[in-house]
Amino acid sequence: MSNQPTAETPDAIFEQTGQLSRQFRKQIAKGEAHRIERFLGTVADSGKENLFSSLLDVEISFASGCKKLLQHVAVADKATQANELAAVPGMGSEVLSLL
Secondary structure (H helix, E strand, C coil), rough: CCCCCCCHHHHHHHHHHHHHHHHHHHHHHHHCCCCHHHCCCCCHHHHHHHHHHHHHHHHHHHHHHHHHHHHHHHHHHHHHHHHHHHHCCCCCCHHHHHH
């Protein structure tokens, strides 16, 4: 008899959710197409709710990180524009409008 959990036990569902969440995170990080629905189709009904919650958390965390990165890029871009304008005599008000 094997000590491996069967597909319907809470331990098996927990293990499978962790594996699929890591796989989902890797796909997002690589920029690959990712669909929560596709992952949900790979688990028993008893594990779908947990998996959905986990994958949604991964996706929201990724989206939040992207938003922060884009905000930093926008700030850096404005700072670059401001520095370039500051080098031109008489452009002080333009520099202030960027900041």
